[in-house]
Amino acid sequence: MPDTILQKILDNYLNINSAIITLVTIGLITIITIVAYSLEQKISHSSPLWKRISVHTIEGLVLGSSMIMLQNIFHILNSGSINHGWLYANAQLTILLYCMYLIRNKITLLINILMPFLYYHAANISRLDNRNLPLFVISYISLILIVIFIYRRTDFLESNEWQYLLLQVLFGLAWWILLWVDHSFPYVEIFSMLLVFLIYMSIIRFCARKLQDTMLNYDDLQVQVNYDELTGVRNRANLDKTSEEIYETYYSESAVPLTIAMFDIDHFKQFNDQYGHSTGDEVLKHVAHTMEREMFLTDTKGQLFRFGGEEFIIIFRGKRPADCVSIVTDLRDTLVNTPLILNGQRLDVTISFGISKLVESDDSFSDLFNRVDKYLYESKNAGRNRLTVEGITYDFNDIK
CATH class of the missing domain: 3.30.70.270 (Reverse transcriptase/Diguanylate cyclase domain)
Known part of the structure; x- marks a missing residue:
């Protein structure tokens, strides 16, 4: 059985479509990072409320647009079919979780909380007749608690690798149980999907750190170019x-x-x-x-x-x-x-x-x-x- 699961994972993910989706996900993460980084430089806690709301709204629109773009690219690759939807789902979950750490505002938090009801098939009210509805409710409540915890403790989690990994596991597990309630795929696949999600997050986090290091180096260069070394004021x-x-x-x-x-x-x-x-x-x-x-x-x-x-x-x-x-x-x-x-x-x-x-x-x-x-x-x-x-x-x- 383990060999069968492993072989299935390799067959499903080591193909051209998965490579394209992975590269697109990295590209979208890069765009989101650059936009968020640029916008956050323009505001602070002392900025007017309207300015902070405007910046956070733009960040939310960028996140929402990225999700829609990823969905359209996936449908194009699959000729409009939702076959291999786990590939697309893991990519979107990666963007959602990454943005919880990157874009620390209530609009991103709200998108994460509402996303289960905006997801494919998630708005189907027939779920109310599903015998697994209690499991859906428990998983959804768990997901809410997880994203709120991440929202409040982002700085701490980034410096604590084990808790960071644990939150990834819980986030991915809550989501895949929600999807399992709607789609009824073999429950053992939850663990394979979760494993791939963790791999996705590792790849994205590595790329994001390299990107952020580059931006920090750029900032250092900007300081050296634009500020007097002795006094620290503009030169x-x-x-x-x-x-x-x-x-x-x-x-x-x-x-x-x-x-x-x-x-x-x-x-x-x-x-x-x-x-x-x-x-x-x-x-x-x-x-x-x-x-x-x-x-x-x-x-x-x-x-x-x-x-x-x-x-x-x-x-x-x-x-x-x-x-x-x-x-x-x-x-x-x-x-x-x-x-x-x-x-x-x-x-x-x-x-x-x-x-x-x-x-x-x-x-x-x-x-x-x-x-x-x-x-x-x-x-x-x-x-x-x-x-x-x-x-x-x-x-x-x-x-x-």
């Missing part, structure tokens, strides 16, 4: 890219203001000369981290870039220079009131600012940048620790 390359995009956007939308603030650290050379370049690096990090933290806490909606050396740029979208004066004054005050303590030495740091907005006469972002740079040097030439806004210089202590 000159990222500024060049961003400046082109915002110029095109805000120049055509003249009703929406765009303001640029540029600042540098006063007497920075003295920190290097008196205390050494390692201290100069600490001053740069202190200024960048203080400014970025304060901008985040006060929700200024500004973007901080390290332009080079001790010079930084802040891009304020949708704000006029007058709006930015109070913002940069608060940033400067926070920095002044938070001296850097290094090796028992108190280092007081001040900064000088230049501020200007995009105007119609600016033929490029460079015109705006050059004007802001000019205003910055006007602040420094006036004695430093000052702010120049559209050509008018102020002492920070005089700004209320």
